[in-house]
Amino acid sequence: MVTDSWQTIAASKRAHNAALIPTEWLLPSPPSSEVRNVIDVPRTCGILTDKEVEITEKYAVSGLVAEIAKGTYSAVEVTTAFCKRAAIAQQLTNCLTEVFFDRAIERAKELDEHYAKTGKTVGPLHGLPVSLKDQIEIKGTDFTMSYVGWVGKVAEHDAVIAELLLKQGAVLYVRTNMSQGLWFGEGNNNVFGRTLNPFNRNLTCGGSSGGEGALIGMRGSLLGVGSDVGGSVRIPAAYQGLYGLRPSYCRIPYCKTSNSSEGESDIREIVRSVLGPLTTSLDGLKLFVQSVLAASPWEYDPWTPRMPWSHEAYSLRDHGGEGGKLCFAIMWDDGVVKPVAPYTRALEETKKALLAAGHEVIDWEPFKSAEARDIISAVFNADGGVSAARQGDVHLYPRSPLHPNEFVGPGRFPPDIMFPHLHYPARDIRHQLSLSGEPQLGAVLSRTASELGVYDFFALCHRRTGFIKDALDHWNGTVSRTGTGRPVDGVIAPASACAPSRHDAPMYIGYTSFSNLADYATAIIPVTQVDPAVDVTPPAHEFRNEQDKFNYEQYDPEYFRDAPISLQVIGKKYEEEAVIRMTEIVASALGKI
Amino acid sequence: MVTDSWQTIAASKRAHNAALIPTEWLLPSPPSSEVRNVIDVPRTCGILTDKEVEITEKYAVSGLVAEIAKGTYSAVEVTTAFCKRAAIAQQLTNCLTEVFFDRAIERAKELDEHYAKTGKTVGPLHGLPVSLKDQIEIKGTDFTMSYVGWVGKVAEHDAVIAELLLKQGAVLYVRTNMSQGLWFGEGNNNVFGRTLNPFNRNLTCGGSSGGEGALIGMRGSLLGVGSDVGGSVRIPAAYQGLYGLRPSYCRIPYCKTSNSSEGESDIREIVRSVLGPLTTSLDGLKLFVQSVLAASPWEYDPWTPRMPWSHEAYSLRDHGGEGGKLCFAIMWDDGVVKPVAPYTRALEETKKALLAAGHEVIDWEPFKSAEARDIISAVFNADGGVSAARQGDVHLYPRSPLHPNEFVGPGRFPPDIMFPHLHYPARDIRHQLSLSGEPQLGAVLSRTASELGVYDFFALCHRRTGFIKDALDHWNGTVSRTGTGRPVDGVIAPASACAPSRHDAPMYIGYTSFSNLADYATAIIPVTQVDPAVDVTPPAHEFRNEQDKFNYEQYDPEYFRDAPISLQVIGKKYEEEAVIRMTEIVASALGKI
Structure with missing residues (x-):
């Protein structure tokens, strides 16, 4: 055969x-x-x-x-x-x-x-x-x-x-x-x-x-x-x-949407x-x-909560009602990886627009960003890391038929500095790759993680629940700073630490993955594009870690020209309606709708 | 020391x-x-x-x-x-x-x-x-x-x-x-x-x-x-x-409610x-x-969905609206363990009352009860069975200070015939018991189950999701039999296979645990009490399994005199309001409110 x-x-x-x-x-x-x-x-x-x-x-x-x-x-x-x-x-x-x-x-x-x-x-x-x-x-x-x-x-x-x-x-x-x-x-x-x-x-x-x-x-x-x-x-x-x-x-x-396998591992x-x-x-x-x-x-889906679209929630029932003054908090920096310059500009423009529209804007105090990253990484890794792969052992991937020059070989970027604990949930993926012998791809891979037993996994789940309870209390604790009598209504954060990266560059996803961990409803709103004339590289800050240094160094205003720069509007769990309405309010303040 | x-x-x-x-x-x-x-x-x-x-x-x-x-x-x-x-x-x-x-x-x-x-x-x-x-x-x-x-x-x-x-x-x-x-x-x-x-x-x-x-x-x-x-x-x-x-x-x-341990295993x-x-x-x-x-x-709880009390749901918005005709389905028997006689009487009385109140009543076709039991047992066992315990090795427990004669020694009941695959999630409980050297209790314990790895555990979770999707489709498939244009509005089922059992008797929990597996909102309504003059032991049916036989044989009208007999009113996931309203309707039909 x-x-x-x-x-x-x-x-x-x-x-x-x-x-x-x-x-x-x-x-x-x-x-x-x-x-x-x-x-x-x-x-x-x-x-x-x-x-x-x-x-x-x-x-x-x-x-x-x-x-x-x-x-x-x-x-x-x-x-x-x-x-x-x-x-x-x-x-x-x-x-x-x-x-x-x-x-x-x-x-x-x-x-x-x-x-x-x-x-x-x-x-x-x-x-x-x-x-x-x-x-x-x-x-x-x-x-x-x-x-x-x-x-x-x-x-x-x-x-x-x-x-x-x-x-x-x-x-x-x-x-x-x-x-x-x-x-x-x-x-x-x-x-x-x-x-x-x-x-x-x-x-x-x-x-x-x-x-x-x-x-x-x-x-x-x-x-x-x-x-x-x-x-x-x-x-x-x-x-x-x-x-x-x-x-x-x-x-x-x-x-009945598939996720990585035919009914085996999913997280x-x-x-x-x-x-x-x-x-x-x-x-x-x-x-x-x-x-x-x-x-x-x-x-149709036994996991979907029976929550029809709520006009009341969309009308900001839990946020002072339609037309009231909101208080947004801006996350300038999550404390782990500082966003590149155009995000700071986008956040400043948004703050100014919201203030002009009559809303309150305060600074968001990030809640244990590094621990959030560590917990979600541990969850993602629970079924075992890539036992065959080793740091630096990045397989070749096929060149794009359209863009042969965009090939980036192994070792061009340090393979796992962004999420040092993050690997594929590999036991399943290894199986899928073995069906054809195709190589594993991706900037995020490498070292060995062990598959957890259920007992340790439950302990991890329990740790996560405690963490997101504390995160919720942290959010509600802002009530003393908002002036509205309510905690912060929505958090505005960069969508990423970097503008759209070079191909295969390691990517820090802590700005988005926090919402996955805490299950916050979160929207993306486009704000601007990289303008090399304005978004110049700032002087180097004191780097907190390798990821932070890498993220700073990879930014190049001319290389990233025209790259879209977008922000997140973050609400709490199951606040889809309110998040959409708050995103409309932000977009309106920015003159986008 | x-x-x-x-x-x-x-x-x-x-x-x-x-x-x-x-x-x-x-x-x-x-x-x-x-x-x-x-x-x-x-x-x-x-x-x-x-x-x-x-x-x-x-x-x-x-x-x-x-x-x-x-x-x-x-x-x-x-x-x-x-x-x-x-x-x-x-x-x-x-x-x-x-x-x-x-x-x-x-x-x-x-x-x-x-x-x-x-x-x-x-x-x-x-x-x-x-x-x-x-x-x-x-x-x-x-x-x-x-x-x-x-x-x-x-x-x-x-x-x-x-x-x-x-x-x-x-x-x-x-x-x-x-x-x-x-x-x-x-x-x-x-x-x-x-x-x-x-x-x-x-x-x-x-x-x-x-x-x-x-x-x-x-x-x-x-x-x-x-x-x-x-x-x-x-x-x-x-x-x-x-x-x-x-x-x-x-x-x-x-x-912040505890479950079996100080922040370790919970399911x-x-x-x-x-x-x-x-x-x-x-x-x-x-x-x-x-x-x-x-x-x-x-x-306060990061897992609680943002679902305020819904007057619309309580007014049976999803069930034809207040005052309309409902269709209930009666589960006479789940096909694994036949309920004892007084449940049949309670179900018959309820059916008669609902029909008299103008509602439809059809028979519920149980959906794979044995498989449901097997899946939930496997989930409960995921962190390992009781490795030290063996079938029949039931420890003594302290006699009740009030009821010293109610002591039931080891071996009086077969220890695990009801849920042959069900054990303690023992790794955690073993640890807690070891703190003092106290023995393990309970009719439901015994054989060894192995702790799963996360990969197999995820496969089990996936199997469960497929099962409850099929169960939901099964429920919605009743639309052709109800005459209301809707699937069955609520399922009425025994609360248990047995009247309140003798102490330490093995207990079949399949009638209740299905709702835990499928996450159905479910109420209990008391209907009657055991009346030895009426609730006589019926002739033996053809037993499906040991549990079924045991359940039949343990029933004794005089021994169970006055024991409360109650039913479940089962709705779908997050139908708390509708289930409460439907329970009121059942109670009203029965003349209880």
Whole structure:
């Protein structure tokens, strides 16, 4: 029996998928890899008609849905436009995994027929193309979970989120790239290769929902679904200047979405991976959450709490009521890794805008950031580190077919300085990699961690519960400093310590992973882009640790030109409605809506 | 260094606690241990004044609270009455662990002063004595967690539930007995001994919140708090003819309540133990849940979902709205262990009453009861079985000081036929027992289980998620049989396979533990009592297994005379409000309210 090499299998899969893009949608002269910013290519390349440019560029998400509902555009027109634009985005950033354009057009036809017959839409997402991260099953489509060993598998069911989006009228048309095993902050794996950031292809798209970030960044989709266990929705949203939301555990149903394996190891029982939206416009967050909750997801997912959309919560019932003065706290620095200069500018601009809008702004005192990182790392590592890997033993990964010069070899970056205790939950991933012999990827890997026994694991869980109780008390203790009679209403923090990093650079995710640990509802709001004229490198501060030093040294205003700089708006557990409303208030203060 | 034997330590602790009961509250002539039913003793023993009998017997919970709020009784009067009645209950059933009557009276005085000064109550529970299971910390009180090795410890903080009950005006005055390690369905441990069922002292009070059951059964408390990980609120509520509620995970805050150890092993991360009320009257369930939720528990417990009391849910928004026709499904038999005869009668009476009230009633098709039992047993066992114990190797436990003839020696019952895979989560409990050398107790123990590694544990968690998803789909699949256009609104099931069992008899908990696995909100409603004239032993059915045979054979109408027979009203996850409303509807149909 001859078994193909993993390289052959992966190349064949990529070729198969590439052939699904109609030739008339291929760029006649793709920009060279020297061209960093490719955001304008879809509009200027001549493949989209004027109407398709209008459909894909003119509207906020709810605006486009409203136009379809009014009959301005048919679902087929809208779907076609986004299929074409997604195909273009793919050629520029390698953001897609599976495409099923024919199926999408068929679905759109059915929606149009329903509309023609009844005069009514199927649901609040009628005709809207929604992109999904590759881990989200759609029955009958290829399903690799980014593993070469899975090539050839076909999904046997719809994930609940896919089922509910369809129920609410959405059109599914593409799935998008992610990091191998879902465990690092880029979009790169041995099956589909690396996804690039369309604002600056020298930089990462972020991840693990990196394909969503790049696709939506190019408006190849206005709304997509990613997952987040350490920042995987928020980092790519932030790195492409999008809005994003990390909801609290299971508010958006995760059931029957895969996570790293076919029903073996997942950590969703402890620090749960959650699904959340990435979108071009802030109204997309609200539309997505409202639409999903209106479909009674708790009747489909046994973990989803029975919490319908609450207008009272959205009207800030727990924050003094609509129109009242809020108190935000700004996290300038988490005390472990100091954010690079443009974040400080973004925070200052936001503070100024909020004060001008009549709100209070105080400084946030970070709560034990290093301990939070240590606990979540220990949870992520509970099923064992990568026993075969050793520090510095970084495997080669395939070069991007689009960006061969972006190859970064082993040893270019110190492999594990950012999260010294963080490894793959490797026992499962090792198994998946062994199916094909493909190598392990990612900047975050290396040393050996031992699999815990359940007794020690429960002790870790107990430690975590104590920590997040203390964190909650810390937050509520701000009541003495706010002047509103309430604790701080929302915390505003950098989305990351660094602007979108160079490919394969170690990434410090402490700014996002705190919300995963404490289960805080958290949104991303884009604020600015790196402007080398303004965002100069400040004098070196006294470094706290290697990560801090590395983060400072990697920043280069010219290299990071145009990179989106985004912030987080952090609320408490299950405050999705209030966080969306507070994000609207921040966006309004900043003049963005 | 001389170390006292565990027997000496325990005897000394019991003597110390017994001395805290004022001598004038001691029964001048306690009934002999031959007297089985002691329910009337508090009223007839002469220790309570007529007014104290009125306070403790005349009112439903909300009625008594209303009288205090009107000024009919002072908080001190009410507290004194319940302290005295609890002291009497203790002498008859051994239901208490710690008493702090002086502290309670001080607290009641403060409440009365507040009321006199402001004309207002402190909160919705103003002046109501609330009893707490022994695991719930109250700062400054002795705290043994039922382990001899813990005697001498003092709680250093309030559990969140204690903190919130105080905030809402409650008076804390006693804590109550529980099973060793919280892991079997009685109230028995080496520190405090065994609690008896006041309706028939030959029978168990149930457990693990057994002391709550016996105390409230004697109206030594109208409202108390227990915990439930397999039925531990519902079984003692059912066995004493009380109302009880198992809420879904963390709806009632569990934070800083201990569970089996000082911050080591607990299983609350997976199948969470939950806190819930036991009460003499159905309105007590609603008052308790409303009062706790009104205190914003999510600001105190990081696991509590932000779900205020929902009047819409209570008004059956998801069940056709108030006043509509409901469809109940009756679980006559779970297919593993057939319930004894009086349950069949209780179910038939309930069905007839509901039909007469205009509701639909269909048969419930049990969903894989044996698999549910196997999964939850595996979860409970994940941190390892009792390696030192062997089948049949049941240690002696101390005889009840009140009921020396009720001693049941090793081997009287087969030790583990009911849950053949269920053991203590022993690694932790072994450690606690080793502190003093005290023996392990309980009918449910024995063979060796291995501690799982995290990888296998996650696989088990994943299996569980798949199972409860299928269970939810099974429930929703009833839509074709209800005639309401909705799936079944609530499931009515026996609270147990057996009437309150003989002491130390193996107990099948599959009827309750399914709700723990699937996280269904579930109430207990008392329906009837064993009447030997009616509830005769039916002809033997074809036994499915040893448990089924044992359960059939242990039933004896005369032995179980007067034993309360109660049912469960089961709703879906986080349907506390709807379950309370549906229980009211069932109670109303039965003419109980």
